[in-house]
Amino acid sequence: MTISRQPAPNSESELFSRAQALAGFTLGELAELAGQIAPPDLRRDKGWVGQLLEWHLGATAGSQPVPDFANLGIELKTIPISHLGKPLETTFVCVAPLIGLQGVNWENSHIRHKLARVLWIPVEGEREIPLTERHVGSPLLWSPSADEEARLRQDWEELMELIVLGKVEQITARHGEVLQLRPKAANSRVQTDAYGADGHPIKTLPRGFYLKTQFTAELLKRHFML
DNA sequence: GCGTGATCATGA
């Protein structure tokens, strides 16, 4: 027997209602409803939780570089949290462009569009809790506040400046207050094109932008305090 | 290899 993915939501409120309806369920219950067998742990299935929630909410993008809910312009992010409600991991946003950067600015950047509207779904993430027993939390529809966007923009501009200057290999995860640049690849042998220090092309490890846990923690806290 | 979904595992 196969069970097909839920239909795509037609509005933001419909999507949010559907996400609220998932709160309180365990991942085991949601897996069964989707006709899936939960893996024993996430070591070999790191994206399983995100993909399970995508199924339940009717996300359409797959692996395309477009929002999960393209018609609504909304990105879905599951976020693993501790029993105190704090994020256990940084949040991957998107791959960082390393070449072809003429004309790219914050306003037209891929990352700004990705973060313009995000549906956050907290999920219990402590490894002590068996995967099937972890609970889904209450969702949060978020857009960056003026202050949040300013901080994201500042980090992004500093990181992109280093990339354009051919200093990508000098960037570490310690750069940036809220946004960091880290490897995003199958393994450390993967190579892609980037600018070298002399302006000529080099091969380097693909990088991605990640939101630091302190940033997402504040965002979640603001929600729970309201 | 790229972009999607992310978490793992180890050194500091």
Next chain:
DNA sequence: TCATGATCACGC
């Protein structure tokens, strides 16, 4: 204990 750098799976 915790963040960084590395890694896993999938479709194309």
